[in-house]
Amino acid sequence: EASGLPGFDAHEQVWLGRDSERGLEAIVAVHTTVLGPALGGTRIWPHVSFEAGVTDALRLSRGMSFKSAIAGLALGGGKAVIMADPKTEKTPAMLAAYAEMLNALVGQYITAEDVGMTLADADFLAERTPNVSGTTKGGSGNPSPFTALGTFLGLKAALRHRTGSDNLKGIRVAVQGLGSVGWALCQRLHAEGAMLTVSDLDQARTERAAQELGATVVEGQAIIAADVDIFAPCALGGVLSAVTIPLLRAKIVAGAANNQLATAADGERLRERGILYAPDYVINAGGVINVAAEIGSGRYSVDDVMVRVDRIPLILTRIFERAEDEGRTTDAVAETIAREIIHTARR
Template identity: 50%
Template sequence: MAVFNQVEFDNHEQVVFCSDEQSGLKAIIAVHSTALGPAVGGCRLWNYATDDEAIVDVLRLSKGMTYKNAVARLPFGGGKSVIIGDAKSIKSEELFRAFGRHLERLGGSYYSAEDVNITTGDVMMMHKETNYVLGLEGKSGNPSPYTALGTFLGIKAALQHKRGNQDIKGLKVAVQGLGAVAYGLCKHLHEAGAELFVTDINQASIDRVVTEFGATAVGIDEIYDLDVDVYAPCALGATLNDNTIPRIKAKIIAGCANNQLAASRHGDILRDNNVLYAPDYVINAGGIINVYYETNPEGYNEAKSIKHVEGIYDTLLEIFKRADEENKSTHHIADELAREIIANGL
């Protein structure tokens, strides 16, 4: 596998392959940029079909973190890590401590944190071997509620731009994926009066949201065909592609998943279809913003964190406005904004 020839390789500073025979650890760490500070981004545990699939994911995710941290005005660069395997069978203290030792060897160029299938408890086990982890219990803790809050505010920003008001009551929202962040998003939407249509590969997750929030469950593939106001991609990436975009009736796409566009051109297609797309790494930055406030010398401050997360609303309004003024898709404007901040500093 030739990393340098991967389409997703973007002059990453480091790509590190990690293994530990005793624990069974197989992991990849990608440091995209340290221009604004040490690379920070979560660790994802996923049962990738191939090593190439894992490489593509970690390369895309780490670049996304560079842009996410820049647009969120955080003094962090971008990085990401993936552990390869089935979360139901490979988790162990030995595995996470082995991964922590690999983090320690990087000497602080990359800080890891919670992501898909990784809990704060798992991060605490990594912490037994390294200080280069964030989102610790007793400090900023679980980032999911803050990512959910930022995504909810992002939907409100999209409504304000598209419709001239933020009214959620009666809004029909299709939520694809019901992990920890999406559950929090559904809670916010339900409390604001939205009508929810949901799907997930985990039946228990569906049942919980149906029971607690009165959501309507639909099939995995059916989610794209619903006549709704907002489509919220909250599962894994690339769900906006040649096959799905022609089926989506929603005029706002705003969710918490990473890498929602299968390719950049799909963002252009959405604009051509008069669909307002909230760039994923902008709308889902609440978690990493909250983690940042763990690093403050005076200690974690939730009030300051929430105020910063609330700024996602204004950032998205700025991006939407610039996209209209410059006749460009929103994801291009977000990328340009990120590159401006990286070049000029915070």
């Protein structure tokens, strides 16, 4: 069924787990296992329809394959969606049913946190299945600080590519979403003198940003049209579309959210407008780099993680240069590189 839905890309497996008594409806999409087990978080989110949930899992798992390949990790790409409101419908019974599903997939999919799934949830799952990463007990813990650091370094690489300098003093940055990643990114930007404009659905977060970081707060979609140099999407995906791209005033888009482009055509729309786009799965790889360090034979080492996160700006710069040389979008170039890596490994 999944093969007929948008986002399908010759995925190896798509699994459906349903337990109506315990309130579980979960989709696990395994895009590739060529480089290693398919790693990717579980998103707990009340999608408007089952098809929307499957499409989300398909697109996110494909992004995970490309993300791990480009970051040089021995991991494939997978992602899961549990169709539920994390605030009201996430129960221990539901998570226990999900752990049983993960066990049934015999290690070809390893999960981690994502929107709606917390570190505590990962720990809960880890008591019931080995197929979970990013736990606090013996695991690598919260990936968000590493995602924020990689995004910060990547944003600076984009600025340097665009202007010749990565000095953030006085550079205006709009950050959409002040969650685990967005907040940590804002702190780093503020510390280096950037001027922040922020938005979040949660007013307590925007108020804190105004007080502690001197941020200007805007409501809803106004963040997209903010008069800034850089737009950093750090909320949910699909933010760059035929509707929003014409509104952008930023000359750079560099943020952590997954699936920022609503469609592949939106990469071309950004290019036509002369906006430099840091492909999401390249700039936001810090989290998976951290999680990957606990998987496999090696012992988790934060130094190894930092070496890989420090490479993100270099990888991005090569993508920016190749995109210019070839007259293509940065997104298309990133995908080509990722597919080449997976293809070579498969052969």
